[in-house]
Amino acid sequence: MQQFLFDNQYYMIRNGDFATNANTKIIYGLVSTGLCIDDYMNRNSSDCIVVLMGSTAVWSFVELMLHLSKTRNIKPMFIMYGNNKIQLPQSVGIILQGFQEGGFITTLGLYYGDRLYEPYYQIQLHMLIMLVVSNIYIKTNKVRSSKRQINSTGTLACIGGITVYNMYMCYTYPEHIERQMSMFVVMVYICSYWTFFTWYHGFRMIEVYEPQMIEENDNTDETIQHYTSYSANNWETFCVLAYDVIFEIGIAYVFFYNMCLV
Numbered sequence: 001m002q003q004f005l006f007d008n009q010y011y012m013i014r015n016g017d018f019a020t021n022a023n024t025k026i027i028y029g030l031v032s033t034g035l036c037i038d039d040y041m042n043r044n045s046s047d048c049i050v051v052l053m054g055s056t057a058v059w060s061f062v063e064l065m066l067h068l069s070k071t072r073n074i075k076p077m078f079i080m081y082g083n084n085k086i087q088l089p090q091s092v093g094i095i096l097q098g099f100q101e102g103g104f105i106t107t108l109g110l111y112y113g114d115r116l117y118e119p120y121y122q123i124q125l126h127m128l129i130m131l132v133v134s135n136i137y138i139k140t141n142k143v144r145s146s147k148r149q150i151n152s153t154g155t156l157a158c159i160g161g162i163t164v165y166n167m168y169m170c171y172t173y174p175e176h177i178e179r180q181m182s183m184f185v186v187m188v189y190i191c192s193y194w195t196f197f198t199w200y201h202g203f204r205m206i207e208v209y210e211p212q213m214i215e216e217n218d219n220t221d222e223t224i225q226h227y228t229s230y231s232a233n234n235w236e237t238f239c240v241l242a243y244d245v246i247f248e249i250g251i252a253y254v255f256f257y258n259m260c261l262v
Contacts, residue, residue: 009209009227010150010240015142016203022079022088024135025096031128032099032107039111047261051110052103054260055253056095059102063094066148105187105249106256113182125186129193136197147207150240150248159247162255169258176262180254188250195241206232206240 018024036048067090077093078085088096108128115121149155170177198204209227232240 007211009152010232010236011207011209012148012150012240012244013144013205013207014146014203015144015205016139017141017143017145018139018198018203020077020145022077022093022096025077025100026079028104029096029099032104035107035111039114043114048107048111050260051256052107055106055256056099056103058098058256058259060095060098063097063101067094102253102256105191106183106253108190109183109187109253110257113179113184113186116182116186125190129190132190132194133197136194136201136203139203142202150206150244155248159252162252163247166251166254166258169262173262176257180257183257184250184254187253188245191245191249195245199237199241204241206237208232208236 032052036052039045039048076090077088077096079088108125112121112125166180170180195204207229208231209229212226212228
């Protein structure tokens with residue numbers, strides 16, 4: 001029997017070395033830093049720098065909490081050179097993860113959002129997207145690297161709270177709405193490409209755990225919920241990935257703008 005979207009447990013499965021390859025994260029970090037320097041040199045603005053630092057710090061803390069709570073199972077991170085690799089300390093890996101997951105995306109969103117109607121920067125943005133997509137296609141390692149429940153109670157409560165906070169800030173500071181919306185559009189646009197091609201190429205998938213029955217333990221008076229798992233169908237996959245891009249990236253990352261710049 002088909003369950004409603006939130007009756008089941010939905011898990012985001014990441015395959016490949018995206019979560020464990022430090023080289024990619026370092027490159028994205030350098031790109032972010034370069035955009036911050038350019039914004040400061042040409043527009044005398046430190047906004048990108050502030051957002052980069054703030055979002056990296058907060059997201060590194062989030063990654064640490066996800067790791068400690070076992071919400072996301074993260075494998076060790078490595079620097080690759082030739083046929084060799086060096087394992088990084090867990091703390092460094094978490095910071096690099098926070099840099100990419102938070103700092104890189106928010107910096108691109110703010111930088112290109114501020115230049116949304118300038119053709120030169122639109123061309124530059126699409127060239128960057130092409131490079132990111134090309135990087136997906138040259139990878140062949142599809143070993144499972146991480147697993148995270150999308151619709152856990154804590155996650156939904158957090159995203160709901162952030163959404164309400166963003167709405168409050170828009171109401172209180174309407175002069176920032178246009179800039180926030182431009183940032184939001186750019187982040188969703190970039191991550192839509194990234195998410196689609198990682199899914200299409202087999203680096204991201206959705207697993208569904210559907211409740212089947214509840215057993216009661218006569219000795220402890222506890223109830224045990226049993227689940228059966230299956231790969232999500234196309235509609236479930238679309239809904240979960242769209243939620244991830246729009247809410248867990250777009251709306252959640254606008255929070256960094258409100259936290260750092262308002």
